[in-house]
Amino acid sequence: MPDNECILISGAGPVGMITGLYLARQGIPVKLFDTLADIPADHRAATLQPSTLQMLDEIGMTSVLLTRGIKSPIFQYRDRLSNEIVAEFDLGVLKGETPYPFVLQIEQHKTVGIAYDIARKLDGFDIQREREVVSISQDGDGVEISVRLPDGTEEQHRGRYLIGCDGGRSITRKSQGIDFPGFTWKERFIIVANHFDFAAADGYRFRNYVAHPAQWCALMKVPGEEDEGVWRCLFPAMTDESDETVMSDEWIQARYEECLPYDPPYEILHRNLYSVHQRVAERFRLGRVMLAGDAAHVNNPIGGMGMNSGIHDGINLAEKLGRVWRGEADDTLLDRYDRQRRPTAKRYVQAETIRNKQTLEEADLKARQERFDELRATVEDPQKHSEYLRRVSLIAMVEEANSIE
């Protein structure tokens, strides 16, 4: 391949892989680099929103995803103080607007694997694993990166553009001196998983948010490795205790007993503890370098928006890069990517996920009641119900972004 004749992508998580697939489908040579030897199978995002399913349909993924995931039209807010269901939202009301009036619950690594299976058959799609991007420089014609191999040696690669899809700690973002303002929540989040059927036990849906002033939780069902059905539970660790304590069986079983006391002790299939941030990069483009996904914005997982909005970034950008690559537009079009995606990341994903967390943890009893009343009133009014669902399923975000010149 001649010098420069490709687009480089740092990071082959969901956003890098899908962006690479979208570019390769347009006949654009693309080189992806990822530090890891394989797609990591730890429990991360698990929800594909209607807006994302619609986009992934264009690149041949949705029909496969539908055979592997769990369709979940209804999600529930519950009050753990009274164990009452506060409100149930039904994405089915969007059936006139989207062919996918539900979210699809499917583990992140399966989504990445499905994208990879389609992409690897395309000419020009080149993925190189165990390759860590360690430095990046750009000039008027292209971008040059140094990539470190497992034996410590480095090789250089050049492309016309580089997309940084290298996650929250993005070397791409740091190398370009792009600030990442925002904040980190004081509590850590722990994800645990088991096989107990919470829907059969107490009327939970496949996606549930359980509010409590001291210890809220979120609960959702994913297919599991054998399609046997796995229930993931997300607890905030409202404590200064060490990671080791919070990850212990004892600590986890105590949270289960507090929040979901149906049949403890539960088996613990999986556990993962992590810090959660709300941050948006100060720019998504600097010259020939662009940021997408967690490299550009991070948020708490309540509502299932982070990976989805990252995939939306990647597809928006890949479509524009296609036009620039084919000479149909000059590369000022890439500034439009920043104008469309950055402000809407703040207005929708940041605002909604912060609000979702506040709904779950509200300690002031009056404010808590008001918020619950608002959720009930939203479901009862067909127009408000539909507007709310368009917002939280990111349909409204995509429409607003696309309308920005």
Ligand SMILES: Cc1cc2nc3c(=O)[nH]c(=O)nc-3n(C[C@H](O)[C@H](O)[C@H](O)COP(=O)(O)OP(=O)(O)OC[C@H]3O[C@@H](n4cnc5c(N)ncnc54)[C@H](O)[C@@H]3O)c2cc1C
């Ligand atoms: C522990 C954890 C749990 C999460 N849980 C949830 C959840 O429950 N629900 C939810 O909605 N979201 C969750 N998220 C967020 C969600 O996983 C992300 O929004 C999503 O993964 C973003 O995709 P991405 O491709 O932008 O970044 P990532 O998935 O982070 O992928 C980045 C990729 O870049 C690679 N990389 C990094 N640096 C380099 C480098 N220098 N060179 C080459 N490759 C590099 C990494 O190996 C990785 O494969 C979680 C995230 C984490 C970290």
